[in-house]
Amino acid sequence: MSQNPQTPSNPNFLGALAGLIGILGIFLYFTGWIYRWSYFGYFELEIISLNFPLESFLIVPIQVFFGNFITTIKALFAIIITPFLIKFTLWLLSPNSSNITFLKKLHRWIIFQKLRQIIATLFNQIFKDLIIVSWLLIVLFWLAQSQGYQDARRDALNSSSTLSVVAVVSSNEKLALGRQLDDIFADPSLKGYRIIGDQELFDKIRGRELNDTTNPNQPIVWRLLLQTDSWVYIFPALPPNSKSNQRPPVLAISTADGRIQFLILSRPKMN
Template identity: 55%
Template sequence: MSPASQNSTSANLLGSFASLLGVLGIFLYFTGWIYRWAYFGFFEVEINTLNLPVESFLLVPIQVILGDLWIFIRTIIVVTITVVLIQFTLWLIRSPNASIPPSTSKLPISRFTQKLHGFWLLKPLRSFAQLFPQPFRHEIVIIAWILVALFWLARWQGTADAYQDAVNNTSTRPIVTLVSPSDKMALGRNPDDLLTNPPLKNSRIIGDVDQFKQIFGRETNDTTNPEQPIVWRLLIENNNWVYLFPAMPPRAKANQRPPVLAINTGDGRVQLLILSRPKIR
């Protein structure tokens, strides 16, 4: 082999490797973004407001794919189903004449597959697919099904991890104690008198009053069970915003969500938002 041929082969290998890394990076970022979108969406926090570093999204897929044995087994199952769906989709958009070998065209299974392949709703899809070169068609199908699989894997794991962190007994989020001047925030207890509600004379409220009342008076203990303390955990601290939530009891339902207090301490002031799940009418 001539030096020119060797250089050309090396360049092609490097180009293919660089393309593979680029596609892999896109898949990893997509998986990490969907995972965090599902995780913070569980707490009604919009991920685009957090300004998380881009590189952090590339590490999250490890939890989605290799978090534990069950997660790994689930990943293997999803990969298997995805491969089957890719092959099935490629078969559907293939030309009918190339789908069934002539030697097997009289078999019952072959006649069934011919009818399925010739279903009238698939003809427009097949005609549209024929507008693109065959390699490009295959790449679109493969990438589309991989993205679908990654989306559901990341969403399932993000929601599951968020629920685990929302429940007090299984939460990995740190327990937090917030101390602020009494004239800065309407919520909170006086450490010397935990039975007295703070005055609200100088406070103003916009929004659902019931949402505020559900927390007011229950900052430290559950009013239905005074001996049961309320454990507050830190969701995230980002750009002068501190997100806190009261951990849910072990018997919490899968569709239950804790309210989240978003506290802004910038400019020496304390702004408080209460985020909760939209009410289903």
């Protein structure tokens, strides 16, 4: 008599490892995307327009988890508290929680009853996986968003910025802003240029194109935010006494086809 081939009892290790790496990659990409969305959103830049390589988002989470000592402590705290949040949520939506006195009123709500009915119709494991993934995404979003904002605020302030000081040189007829190299006190001619929008944005930057640190309370230091194939983003760093809701103006300078054009992306607040 021929024997039926036995089904291996051990799980497919390589398949499980590949699945784990895939899930880890999704979480890392999500964390990197949220971090950059928060960081560049501080400077009024849309991340979808910056064309970052997809693989670069997998490296960014290193800054989220290990950027500095406080960041690492915050990440460890999130790792510790997340399992408790998951268990509490599963218990809260389970029938056992209805025996608790202060939760009886909650279980009487129509919305909560409908939610439990929906949960009862789903597979138990699918529901647990959904709760776990939801909490992981919430925690990763919080870590990445807060770290992105903190790093952007740090780089916006001249006293703590880690961004490079920049100097952009262009011919006179290609850029309306800037100083003449042979006469820095002469304003460039605006003849032939047109403007759409708020002229105050342009006027507040004109005359402040050169770095000047003679006044430590109001220094002017231009820094490079980002450089891509066809765009250069620069901004004057904020003084140390700037308000928490103050944002620097960002100049997006197009260098495509050798033609330089610029766009002011955010309103300067340099009072």
